[in-house]
Amino acid sequence: MLSIYNTLSRKKEEFIPLEAGKVKMYVCGPTVYDLFHIGNARSFINSDFIRKYLEYLGYEVTFVMNLTDIDDKIIKKGLKENTSAQLVAKTYTDEFFKDITTLGIKPATIYPRATEHIEDIIALIQSLVDNGTAYQSGNDVFYDISKFSTYGKLSGKNIDDLMEGARVEVNEAKKSPLDFALWKGAKEGEPFWESPWGKGRPGWHIECSAMSCKHLGKTFDIHAGGSDLIFPHHENEIAQSEASTGQKFVNYWLHFGFLNIDNEKMSKSLGNFFTARDILAKYSKETVRFFFAQTHYAAPLNFTSEGLDSSKRGLQKVQNLYERLLDLQQSAVSGGTQPDFNLAGYYQSVEEALNDDFNSPRALAVVFDFVRDANRILNETTNPAKEFVNEIMSFVQKIVIGIFGIVQLEKSNAADPTLENDLIELLISVRTQAKASKNFQMSDLIRDELKKLGIILQDSKEKTTYKKQE
Ligand code: AMP
Ligand code: ZN
Numbered sequence: 141m142l143s144i145y146n147t148l149s150r151k152k153e154e155f156i157p158l159e160a161g162k163v164k165m166y167v168c169g170p171t172v173y174d175l176f177h178i179g180n181a182r183s184f185i186n187s188d189f190i191r192k193y194l195e196y197l198g199y200e201v202t203f204v205m206n207l208t209d210i211d212d213k214i215i216k217k218g219l220k221e222n223t224s225a226q227l228v229a230k231t232y233t234d235e236f237f238k239d240i241t242t243l244g245i246k247p248a249t250i251y252p253r254a255t256e257h258i259e260d261i262i263a264l265i266q267s268l269v270d271n272g273t274a275y276q277s278g279n280d281v282f283y284d285i286s287k288f289s290t291y292g293k294l295s296g297k298n299i300d301d302l303m304e305g306a307r308v309e310v311n312e313a314k315k316s317p318l319d320f321a322l323w324k325g326a327k328e329g330e331p332f333w334e335s336p337w338g339k340g341r342p343g344w345h346i347e348c349s350a351m352s353c354k355h356l357g358k359t360f361d362i363h364a365g366g367s368d369l370i371f372p373h374h375e376n377e378i379a380q381s382e383a384s385t386g387q388k389f390v391n392y393w394l395h396f397g398f399l400n401i402d403n404e405k406m407s408k409s410l411g412n413f414f415t416a417r418d419i420l421a422k423y424s425k426e427t428v429r430f431f432f433a434q435t436h437y438a439a440p441l442n443f444t445s446e447g448l449d450s451s452k453r454g455l456q457k458v459q460n461l462y463e464r465l466l467d468l469q470q471s472a473v474s475g476g477t478q479p480d481f482n483l484a485g486y487y488q489s490v491e492e493a494l495n496d497d498f499n500s501p502r503a504l505a506v507v508f509d510f511v512r513d514a515n516r517i518l519n520e521t522t523n524p525a526k527e528f529v530n531e532i533m534s535f536v537q538k539i540v541i542g543i544f545g546i547v548q549l550e551k552s553n554a555a556d557p558t559l560e561n562d563l564i565e566l567l568i569s570v571r572t573q574a575k576a577s578k579n580f581q582m583s584d585l586i587r588d589e590l591k592k593l594g595i596i597l598q599d600s601k602e603k604t605t606y607k608k609q610e
Contacts (some may be wrong), residue, residue, distance in 0.1 A: 142197065144362075145438060147370060147393040148294055152497055155392065157361050162200045165191065166349060166358040166390075168365035168373070169205040169251070172232035173213040174415075176239060178443060179406055181416040183366045185429055186396050186437040188245040190364070192543050193494050202354045205248040206348055207233055209255050210341055215330055225331050229255070229437045236594055239416050244425050244545040250355050254347040258333045261342045261350040264384055265322045265335075269425040273383040277313040278326020285318045288379045294393060295371035313359040322377055323345045326414045330586050345376035349389075353381060363390040367438075397440045419448075421608050422561040426459075427452045430546040432541055433500040455546060463516065463546045468529045476525035483531055486510045490539055500544070507540055564595060568604050571597075 142155040157163050166189045168174050176184075187205070194201050206216075209229035216414040218225040233253075240247075254261070265281055268274035273287045285291045285299070292299055299318070306317035322344040326332035335355065337392040342350075352360065358381070374393065374568050419428060431451040435441045461478040486506055493502035518524060541547050569584055574582040587597050594609040 143318065143497055144392050147395050147499045148390075150296075150318055153392070158359065158391070161198070162202070163194050163362065164202045164204075164360035165362040165364065166193075166204045166206075166348070166352040166356055166360060167248075167363075167556060168369055169207050170232075170236055171208040171211050171213055172229045172236055172458075173233060175213070175235055176280065176416055177406060178414045179366075180515050181239075181243060181419075181428070182399045182432050182441065183396040185243060185432050186546075187364055188243075188434065189500065189543065190394070190437065190498055192246065192545075193498060194360055196538065196543055201249075202356060203246075204250050204252065204352065205235070205246045206351050207251055207253045208347065209233060209253045209345060210331065211254075211344060219329075219446060226255075239420075241273055242420055242425060243416065244429065247284060252351040254342060254351070255421060256325045257347065257351050257354065259529075260354050261346055262323075262333075262335050263366075264350045264353070264380065265346060267384045267416045268322065268380065271383070274322055275315065275610060276337050279323075279340055280313060281323035281337050282314050282319040283322055283376070283379060284315060285320075285379065286316060288383050290382075291379055292375065294375050294378055297371060297375070320345060320372065320581065322380070344372055346380055348373070349377050349380040349384070352377075353385070358385040358387045358389075360390060362392045363392055364396065367395040392426075395435070395438060397435070397438050399441050399443050401443045403442055409439055414443075418607075423448050423452060424548060425549055426546045427455060429544060430455050430504075433504055433544050433546070436501060437498055457511050458507065458536075458540060461515060462533075462540075464515075465533045468518070468524065468575040469526070472524055472526040472529045476523040476528070477521050478525045478528050479521045480519050481528070481532075483535060486535060487539070494543075503539075504544070505546075510535065514530060564590070564606055568597065568606065572604065 143152045144155050145152050148567060165187075169184075187203075191201050191203050207229075210225065213453075214228050215225045218228045220506055221228070265274060268283065269276065269281065271382060272284075274281055274283050292302070303316070311317065322345075323335060323337055324343060325337070326339040326341065330341070332341055352363070363374065363377075370393075378389050400406065401414070404410060404412060407411050416428075427448060428451075432449050434443070434451065446594050486509070489506040489509075490503045493499045494501070517531075521528075536547065541549070565589065571583045571586040574580075574586070589607070590597060596607050596609060598607060600604050
């Protein structure tokens with residue numbers, strides 16, 4: 141029995157889908173105005189892992205991830221780069237797809253874009269205006285939160301407390317400072333669509349209500365996103381959808397813990413901001429996925445290069461077993477020895493762990509027991525039967541590769557970014573020593589030759605880092 145921690149009820153609940161054998165799942169995707177960062181990557185990878193486990197259990201999963209392709213940040217970037225918001229969104233949508241492919245993320249069933257659902261969004265806003273939950277003010281339309289009596293039920297926030305905190309904000313256009321925009325009237329030079337309230341564009345919250353309903357129905361099983369979205373984004377989605385349909389919006393709310401870097405919030409100004417691409421230049425996707433899977437999806441996680449290095453070392457044991465099995469599949473013959481190995485027990489333990497709110501660290505501990513025990517049995521068996529080797533490999537395929545994605549399918553040393561990284565780091569340390577002994581000819585030579593290869597060294601007081609030329 142699968143149980144899931146539901147943010148809405150604040151407890152673990154047995155998972156019972158609306159329709160037997162099927163799961164309808166919606167995850168808040170990226171705002172496409174830049175390359176996504178390693179914190180976003182954690183949420184995307186965790187949603188991929190959860191989807192893959194649901195599929196492993198035999199569910200047919202309809203997995204929807206929206207792309208926010210119109211938003212203040214996109215417009216701002218367009219103005220800054222002297223290009224259109226549309227082109228910014230197109231560019232970073234393409235880059236998003238490149239990066240999720242590199243991360244081994246299975247494509248969603250549908251990636252709805254806000255700009256392709258303007259009609260649905262307008263219809264939803266209109267239904268809220270018609271039933272008195274939303275009101276027009278100038279060219280904007282706002283949601284009137286006083287009309288939704290259970291506002292705050294997801295985040296556990298109380299309207300009076302929120303009002304206290306919001307008093308400072310003065311906005312003549314709104315009835316209450318907590319009311320939020322469903323439709324934003326266009327300002328000079330901004331992209332717009334025609335609507336019953338004039339030229340404008342949708343607010344961010346309404347797009348997820350409209351697109352999830354369109355692709356998954358009025359009520360669906362699972363809605364996920366980073367924990368930063370619980371309030372106000374998901375609270376507002378509930379208010380919009382339930383006020384419009386009169387039905388429960390989502391049965392299970394699932395939230396991903398936040399990723400911090402060296403115990404600080406990631407931010408460009410602190411200089412601790414890494415895109416997924418920066419990290420993937422130095423570590424394989426398997427290392428990154430393994431690093432994430434070692435922490436429960438809902439827990440906060442601190443990201444350090446030491447943590448990644450240790451994941452990389454730890455993972456080698458799994459990779460070695462996989463490569464050993466590949467070799468054995470070539471050499472083993474039918475009718476060899478069939479050793480006594482309780483494979484079913486490992487499947488069961490992995491399932492027990494993952495059925496308990498997708499407890500990946502516990503499941504990985506079972507995987508490591510399996511790797512140790514499988515190696516021991518193979519050491520002890522001189523002529524293992526091909527069938528036995530295949531059964532062991534099948535566990536690796538279904539669990540280690542199928543759910544976690546932490547084995548490199550091509551034998552290592554092919555295009556291993558981790559080896560490349562180690563060699564560059566080695567050259568950097570040789571250069572640091574050359575500088576220390578005042579051998580500047582050598583240190584400049586290393587810098588210049590690396591530059592010819594597209595590797596740019598960046599010296600700071602503490603250390604030298606590198607970037608690859610775009
Ligand atoms: P955004 O592009 O900022 O709208 O974020 C896309 C997804 O990544 C959302 O589900 C966010 O909640 C999630 N997210 C953003 N920052 C982090 C972080 N530091 N750690 C984990 N998830 C994050
Ligand atoms: Zn959303």
